[in-house]
Amino acid sequence: EAEVAQSPRYKITEKSQAVAFWCDPISGHATLYWYRQILGQGPELLVQFQDESVVDDSQLPKDRFSAERLKGVDSTLKIQPAELGDSAMYLCASRADRGTEAFFGQGTRLTVV
Amino acid sequence: AQSVTQLGSHVSVSEGALVLLRCNYSSSVPPYLFWYVQYPNQGLQLLLKYTSAATLVKGINGFEAEFKKSETSFHLTKPSAHMSDAAEYFCAVSDRSDSWGKLQFGAGTQVVVTP
Secondary structure, X not given: OOOOEEEOOEEEEOOOOOEEEEEEXXXXXXXXXXXXXXXXXXXXXXXXXXXXXEEEOOOOXXXXXXXXXXOOOOEEXXXXXXXXXXXXXXXXXXXXXXXXXXXXXXXXXXXXX | OOEEEEEOOEEEEEOOOOEEEEEEEEOOOOEXXXXXXXXXXXXXXXXXXXXXXXXXXXXXXXXXXXXXXXXXXXXXXXXXXXXXXXXXXXXXXXXXXXXXXXXEEOXXXXXXXXX
């Protein structure tokens, strides 16, 4: 069964350091999402891609976060510099063009110390 | 703009008892509605979805949900709880007129199942 792949699963970094997460969506899925889930809360959308284009990054803290999907397939989310408040689960999801639901990866649990 | 409200951040249910998780949505256009389940340190798994066909939707693991437009609700139920149902459950809404399929999630309901 096709899955959304994310790496790493867990990441511990010191504040002010740079950190990056990688996501490989289900093959053929044009829409890719990055969500942030703070412990005890629901996921919140950070950025949404349609192919290689950003269609919504209104909630992305652009002073420190960046996201790219250069060839419209896999994607990288970067934080530089990391802050203590960035500790959260970062979830990647993808959706087919004619699909309705999003399929989620296992997530990357980030701890900033 | 769309939003969902999940009533009750924590629900405790006895094994074998009814599970009822409440979700109310707000949407200016007909929505798509979803229930996802999340186990500790895992991603989200789709339980079921409403996309305008039948208002009573059956999902995996014995769960079902009923879309009630008049009440703007999409409550999730399971007749008999199992220990493996202990997890966090999220209701989500998507605007069907939004070709990008942006998902808006509720805050989640943590389900504890007691023997």
